[in-house]
Amino acid sequence: xxxxxxxxxxxxxxxxxxxxxxxxxxxxxxxxxxxxxQVAGDLGTAIAKAFRSGNSGSVEAEGRTFxxxxxxxxxxxxxxxxxxISQALAxxxxxxxxxxxxxxxxxxxxxxxxxxDVTLHAEWxxxxxxxxxxxxxxxxxxxxxxxxxxxxxxxxxxxxxxFYVGALGSRKTHAKRVERLLALGASAEQIARxxxxxxxxxxxxxxxxxxxxxxxxxxxxxxxxGLDAKGAAA
Amino acid sequence: xxDSLYLDEARDPLIIAExxxxxGKDVAIATVVETWGSAPRPVGSHxxxxxxxxxxxSVSGGCVEGAVVSxxxxxxxxxxxxxxxxxxxxxxxxxVGLSCGGRIRVYVERxx
Numbered sequence: 333x334x335x336x337x338x339x340x341x342x343x344x345x346x347x348x349x350x351x352x353x354x355x356x357x358x359x360x361x362x363x364x365x366x367x368x369x370q371v372a373g374d375l376g377t378a379i380a381k382a383f384r385s386g387n388s389g390s391v392e393a394e395g396r397t398f399x400x401x402x403x404x405x406x407x408x409x410x411x412x413x414x415x416x417i418s419q420a421l422a423x424x425x426x427x428x429x430x431x432x433x434x435x436x437x438x439x440x441x442x443x444x445x446x447x448x449d450v451t452l453h454a455e456w457x458x459x460x461x462x463x464x465x466x467x468x469x470x471x472x473x474x475x476x477x478x479x480x481x482x483x484x485x486x487x488x489x490x491x492x493x494x495f496y497v498g499a500l501g502s503r504k505t506h507a508k509r510v511e512r513l514l515a516l517g518a519s520a521e522q523i524a525r526x527x528x529x530x531x532x533x534x535x536x537x538x539x540x541x542x543x544x545x546x547x548x549x550x551x552x553x554x555x556x557x558g559l560d561a562k563g564a565a566a
Numbered sequence: 567x568x569d570s571l572y573l574d575e576a577r578d579p580l581i582i583a584e585x586x587x588x589x590g591k592d593v594a595i596a597t598v599v600e601t602w603g604s605a606p607r608p609v610g611s612h613x614x615x616x617x618x619x620x621x622x623x624s625v626s627g628g629c630v631e632g633a634v635v636s637x638x639x640x641x642x643x644x645x646x647x648x649x650x651x652x653x654x655x656x657x658x659x660x661x662v663g664l665s666c667g668g669r670i671r672v673y674v675e676r677x678x
Contacts, residue, residue, distance in 0.1 A: 335678045342580055345573055388608075
């Protein structure tokens with residue numbers, strides 16, 4: 333392996349950006365391909381597929397055998413709101429392989445008692461997200477219903493190209509939210525990426541069922557990254 | 567969002583390999599490039615080895631690491647990459663019949 337390729341790969345991984353190490357198994361030469369880099373032909377098709385699936389494997393192209401080692405940042409879920417839905421979502425997300433963190437400045441809600449074994453920030457989203465920015469491999473679900481808490485985080489999620497952005501609330505609530513986000517400088521195209529009402533339509537009624545709907549929609553968004561314009565990680 | 571939760575720097579084989587390289591050590595990197603049947607570690611898994619036989623990571627969960635390490639020391643000496651193939655259908659490898667019948671191919675190359 334080329335030492336420069338290793339350094340580049342590790343730098344990308346530390347920055348939570350996707351990269352693929354492409355090794356020619358015939359002569360041992362390798363190079364790093366970043367998400368969005370253009371690679372032509374069958375190799376390019378295989379690389380695009382590996383970025384989507386995260387699966388590593390060999391591919392025959394141009395009469396050679398290449399090994400693609402896909403390094404995708406671990407997807408994670410940031411939830412704005414230490415509410416009933418989040419209590420159900422936290423263990424389910426962890427089991428599904430999406431580590432979850434909760435941000436809620438309301439200290440009566442964000443208590444370790446209500447959220448055992450969950451990374452909990454009893455602070456304003458502005459403060460947490462400045463320290464620990466969102467990125468394209470992060471999903472954000474805003475479930476407080478309170479514009480003072482949700483809006484900043486939603487705008488930040490759109491700007492960071494989070495792979496999933498969901499917001500709790502009826503269509504009527506969301507229409508008002510759209511006005512506020514436009515006023516904050518979000519574009520109509522960005523706002524169209526918000527899933528609202530939140531969650532896959534499975535007829536969810538209870539907080540736990542809404543959590544299932546949110547988690548399912550998050551997984552769908554992650555697994556279909558790059559397959560349509562709306563889900564593009566860009 | 568602590569680093570440890572998302573990239574375990576203290577145990578990540580590729581981060582360790584980079585550190586060894588900076589310390590001036592000779593390093594080999596072994597990578598699972600193909601699996602058949604039930605193999606214990608997925609394609610893309612790494613074992614990194616230095617010239618003294620120190621290693622981190624895993625390509626088989628412990629079954630064939632010894633063999634990979636000794637091959638890797640040769641690869642560090644020669645600079646020529648090797649493709650190794652192992653059956654994991656070793657009765658001594660598993661106590662309760664898990665993962666028997668699998669096979670893996672491991673690519674071993676020198677860093678630099």
